Amino acid sequence: MNLLLIRLIIFAVLFFAGLKLYRMYREWKLEREELLEDSSEQEGNAMVRCTWCQVHLPESDALRERGEWFCCSAHRDRYLEEKQSEE
Incomplete structure (x- = not known):
């Protein structure tokens, strides 16, 4: 016990x-x-401005091309086409 x-x-x-x-x-x-x-x-992410439409978005969501920031590939392509036609 x-x-x-x-x-x-x-x-x-x-x-x-x-x-x-x-x-x-x-x-x-x-x-x-x-x-x-x-x-x-x-x-938090740094905010950048789209060169084409001037919309602010987080850097992690943005696209960067030739030192410029873009919110989508369509705006990037338009901007690059416009820039090429100016030159």
Whole structure:
């Protein structure tokens, strides 16, 4: 009977220790995710202006050709055609 009681106490201690570790891990994980979200919100992309239509858009979405920024390939092509006809 003594051995059964000791095993039960050890099991209970291990269970509560595991539960405590799980809660600590979950809290750490949530804090880490919040930090990553905060840093990603602050980083934002630089804005550039389309040479053809003057619309502002994030640099990651823009196309760059010969040092000029464009919002789409159609505007890039029009601008380059117009520039070639001027020369």
